[in-house]
Amino acid sequence: MFRYFENLVNPYPEGDLKVPPRGLLPFIIHFSRPVAGLLVAMSLATALVSAAEVVFFHYMGELVDWLSTAEREGFFAEHGWRLVGMGLLVVVGLPLLVLLQSLLTHQGIFGNYPMLGRWLAHRHMLRQSMSFFQDEFAGRVSQKVMQTALAVRETVMKLTGLMVYVLVYFTGAMLLLGNAEPWLMAPLVLWLAGYVSIMWFFVPRLRKVSMAQADARAQMTGRVVDSYSNIQTIKLFADTHREQAYVRDAMEAFMVTVHRQMRLATLLSVSLTFLNSLLLVGIATMAVGAWYLEAVSLGVIAVAIGLVMRIRFMSDWILWEVASLFENIGTVQDGINTIARTPEVLDAPDASELAVPHGEIRFESIRFGYDLPNGDAQRVFDGLGLTIAPGEKVGIIGRSGAGKSTLANLLLRFFDLEGGAIRIDGQDIAAVTQESLRHHIGMVTQDTSLLHRSVRDNIRYGSPEASEEAIWRAVRQAHADSFLDELVDPQGRRGLDAHVGERGVKLSGGQRQRIAIARVLLKNAPILVLDEATSALDSEVEAAIQEQLYTLMEGKSVIAIAHRLSTIAMLDRLVVIDNGQIVETGSHAELLEQDGLYAALWRRQSGGFLGIEASSVEPQEAAPSEGVAS
Structure with a gap:
């Protein structure tokens, strides 16, 4: 059963990608289409759960009236089947509705929805031009992808689930009280006006500070990741204090937004508590007064007090959910600025294969x-x-x-x-x-960057179908076999299976260069670009690899860039x-x-x-x- 609902959405769709739109609603719809059906089903299930709770309160009011007027001898004969119906609703009906709602929410949507957003956003980020990544922190971009996808889910689920729940519940409460005594609706109407006023005042401010906080969080994460990515440079210049100050500036900027948010939270909590207290006193006063004038029964008082207590607790939850909704909207809007960018370099609509x-x-x-x-x-x-x-x-x-x-x-x-x-x-x-x-085009650059994967995966990156024999041939041609036998990573993986660390930091510059050369040798492209391809090698290894590079150049068009003129003088x-x-x-x-x-x-x-x-x-x-x- 769980697996069925978990497989209702494919979080990794393939096919052509469109640039995400920059408008808030179109952006959310762009990432929500595959789960639209489940969102509708979840909203319907939430509406049924809300209606069942209101019906339960109605039955409780009737039960109080039955108990206050019925005689014990004939009570079960007169009301027995209705009591059984109430029991079945509470024990069987409501749990089944909650089960359906939970399966749709937790199994169908909760995990798949943000992963779908991350997948689509990540695929789009990979299409971005080099200039985009030159102007951005890698950590900042990854943070935007991760938190925006989660914020899209939270925005939509809160908007659909919360609003449906509130609409059904509050409307049901108004009908129940209004049917018994129309005046009992007056405190609810006044409370609603005050509630809306509180939201009107606080929510836009929370939304504004949340946008600033999302950007500050991404900036902070970007600086931290930048420090870790360049840890060798930091240690080389022995300037950890300045690096700490650089990150602390971002942390302090983030804390400024946190303090602003928490001040608003305190004021919001106090305002809501005062408003709810007024509602409780108002409903209780009017209900007792109506009972004293014999306008309502004890059951209506029980329902009124019960609903008010429920609304009192629920209103605090609702307001924070609404505040969280706008906080997530702020995060989404902040993420749009990074994610919804059109790549500067795009394929022509009718682009052909070269x-x-x-x-x-x-x-x-x-x-x-x-x-x-x-x-x-x-x-x-x-x-x-x-x-x-x-x-x-x-x-x-x-x-x-x-x-x-x-x-x-x-x-x-x-x-x-x-x-x-x-x-x-x-x-x-x-x-x-x-x-x-x-x-x-095969290219070896001066600044060799390897993926944090095995040596084999790095060499085979340009030729995924290459055989083990072909890989070893490229390794030997690049003279990388001289160190592979002794290469071991912290997990005990050896040789081609050893992982090279982020950007290949576990290897020396010369070792990284030889892995990069082996990768291009294996790719065997008809055009070869060498941008200071042997700069990180000592003269002996360079001389040996130069022979293989000249062999590799046979039959290819070659562009070679070099600082050391002797390496290209014979071209x-x-x-x-x-x-x-x-x-x-x-x-x-x-x-x-x-x-x-x-x-x-x-x-x-x-x-x-x-x-x-x-x-x-x-x-x-x-x-x-x-x-x-x-």
């Missing part, structure tokens, strides 16, 4: 710049053109900030161009799917970029003869030694010191 039969790459008069925080734009390329022939190996060289890594990012379409086009075998990369584009062509423009191009020997920027960089890296002939440069020779471009 095909790479040859591997020609053309940068056609590309224009691109970054937006700065002050609103200005930092121009990187303004009309740059470059053609890489099929199978050609091209090295990109330039000073720091010249645009070398940006060129690679544009080829991968992490950012969209402002003008011009990038074509692969004649296909505009803006007209193909991003997934197919990146499937055909087919070297392209020197300065201020977003190509200033020199040619082979290593040709560029030395030109005695331009490349020659100056080469002399600087070779320490000023003369007599180095171009023909003597080998890819495996010891690399000069670093420190030129990025």
Whole structure:
């Protein structure tokens, strides 16, 4: 029975994703459609439970009247079957209704609903552009995804369940009292007016402070996660006190919102208690007065006092539920600002799959710049053109900030161009799917980041169907087998099964680099981008891996970016970029003869030694010191 209701909703739907709308109600509906039927069923069950409780009070009033007027000898003969009916309603009917309501609420909705929201929001976040994550804390984004999904569930369930319960219960109470004595409704009407006034005053303020609190909580979480993610840097600079102060500032900002919220809570509790006391006194006074004038029976007094006591306790719960409702609405609205963003880089509506039969790459008069925080734009390329022939190996060289890594990012379409086009075998990369584009490009970056999974999962990430034999072949080619046998994680997993820690922190820089190279070797894409691929390796290992990289380059179009010029000096062509423009191009020997920027960089890296002939440069020779471009 439990499993049936638990499986009524699939919390992990597949299919095309739409960008969540930015309006509050459309945003909530976007994440609620799969559970809409269950929400309606839950509301109906809640209405039946509320009606049953009101009927129970009605029966209790009748029972008091029967007991006050009936004679003991004929009591059961006259009222026996009605008493049995009351008993069956209380013992059988009400528990069955509660069972149905609980199955719909707890098994069908409670777990599935927020998980559905997290799944859809997470899938959408994965589609966001690189610039989105460059501007956000990872911890802040994850916090928004988690708390917004939960707040959507709480908002909808409180709105449907609570409002239905209150509407049915309060209407039933008014009818019961009004049917016995219309004047008894007067205190309820006045209480309702006061109750609405309290909500009108407090709820918007609670909603406002809740939005501020949700944002402060996400900021606090983001700073804490940022500290843990960069713990090595913090310890390296031995500045934990400043880091503590950085996080404490966020915690104090969060506590400011907590204090504001709790002040409102105290005032709200006192106001509600005073209003409920007035209701109890008013109903009791009018009921006793009506009984004294023989206008109502003892049963009506019992019902009136019982309903008021119930409403008194319920009103406190209702008001806090309403306050919680608006608190969750504030959280949802805060989450909308992060989640309901359209990715800056989107596939065209009719995007096709990229095909790479040859591997020609053309940068056609590309224009691109970054937006700065002050609103200005930092121009990187303004009309740059470059053609890489099929199978050609091209090295990109330039000073720091010249645009070398940006060129690679544009080829991968992490950012969209402002003008011009990038074509692969004649296909505009803006007209193909991003997934197919990146499937055909293998890249090793300088800042190698590994997933907190096993070594095997990291290597096989670009080729999920790769065999164990193929994985080991890539491991040996990347010279990663030299440390795998000794690699053990805290859970005792060894070799390929060992987990590497967050961003690969359990491995050295050189080990991470070799795992990344093995991953690209296994992917075996027709286009290869090397952005300082061997920067974290010592000269001996670098020389050994360079041989494998040159083997990997065979038959591929290659763009290689390097600080150390000796690592790319033997490529087919070297392209020197300065201020977003190509200033020199040619082979290593040709560029030395030109005695331009490349020659100056080469002399600087070779320490000023003369007599180095171009023909003597080998890819495996010891690399000069670093420190030129990025």
